Amino acid sequence: MNNSEDVVDFVHNGHKRYLPHLSIDCVIFGYHDQQLKILLIRYHDQENWSLPGGFVERREALTAAAHRILYEKTRLTNLFLQQFYTFGDSPIRLDHIEIQNNHNKVYAKANVAISDDHWLSKRTLSIGYYALVDYQAVTITPEFLVEGYSWVDINSIPPLQYDHNEIIDKALVTLRSQIYQQAIGQNLLPEKFTLPEIHSLYESILDRQFDRRNFRKKLLALGLVTQLEERRKIGQHRSPFLYAFNPEIANKPFEAGAMTAF
Incomplete structure (x- = not known):
């Protein structure tokens, strides 16, 4: 979403294009200065960082959605992409009040308010994908609601929004197991x-x-x-x-x- 008009349209009409209760969170691994890193983003008025992610379109395959979201964030195609887990057990995913409050802080930049019964306030399950990218080839694309991007060493991950620390932990376990199975x-x-x-x-x-x-x-x-x-x-x-x-x-x-x- 590149401007406030895109955000307003997404908030009011996004449920028509996307599946309201299903999202994808992407753990994007890169390697630089002899250190494995993860790409994090920080949304407007949020103290903690987050993983890049997005919703799945109603007529879109899961893996196609993951590739689209990654392209929107990195401008890379034909990435190594692996689905690794489904997330829905965290209490934060059941707390619609906290979800609503977080959304209101983010979308305030576009002068949009999220109500208690809004589709964005409802419980959302997340499909976790991890991607392996050439650090030097990534082009970060600015977004209206995103105030910052950062590559962070895997040993220095800060507290993140929602259950994103758990998502990274699961992705890293999967990556470490698969390094013995493929190049x-x-x-x-x-x-x-x-x-x-x-x-x-x-x-x-x-x-x-x-x-x-x-x-x-x-x-x-x-x-x-x-x-x-x-x-x-x-x-x-x-x-x-x-x-x-x-x-x-x-x-x-x-x-x-x-x-x-x-």
């Missing part, structure tokens, strides 16, 4: 990368340390990455080889147990 790293790293970069990525995601020599041997033995002839010059005496993911291996599920140890 998660190829969605977070550039096309060509150094060994220390992929080594740091896996350590950041799994929050544990790996012996660098064994890590390299494991990746090469699996055929997951290929050492290129190219080098990256990063200093007078430092020109490490570049690596790339092997698509024949990286685009298929790993065999059971293939990635359990480094």
Whole structure:
């Protein structure tokens, strides 16, 4: 929503276009400065940050809705996207008074008031999706009701609106389990990368340390990455080889147990 007219139309007529009780919350993972990060937003007159999200259109598939919402936030398409959980048990999702008050603070910028029986005040279930994006490729799109965006380290997540901290926790657990099943790293790293970069990525995601020599041997033995002839010059005496993911291996599920140890 780019202006107050869009907001007013959404508040008054959104229930005609969207399913009133079903939303999508997106945990957008990026990797930068050897740290896994999550994109957060802060809405107008809200103290706490939130996850990007939105409602599902009445004739829209869930995954199509998630891709649309992510495009609106990042301007990226063809993202790695994974549905991981449905959220509806938190008491905050049953407290329509608190939901109504929060909405009134946000939508006050457009001079719109949300009543107790308004469709936005009702209980909403949320489908959680996580996305893996190239941090450098993300273009943040300004929105009328959003006052700020921030990439936050996964180890420094502040208290968030509603049950969004729980959503992030669930997404991270899923990501950590799936890193042993598929080549998660190829969605977070550039096309060509150094060994220390992929080594740091896996350590950041799994929050544990790996012996660098064994890590390299494991990746090469699996055929997951290929050492290129190219080098990256990063200093007078430092020109490490570049690596790339092997698509024949990286685009298929790993065999059971293939990635359990480094």
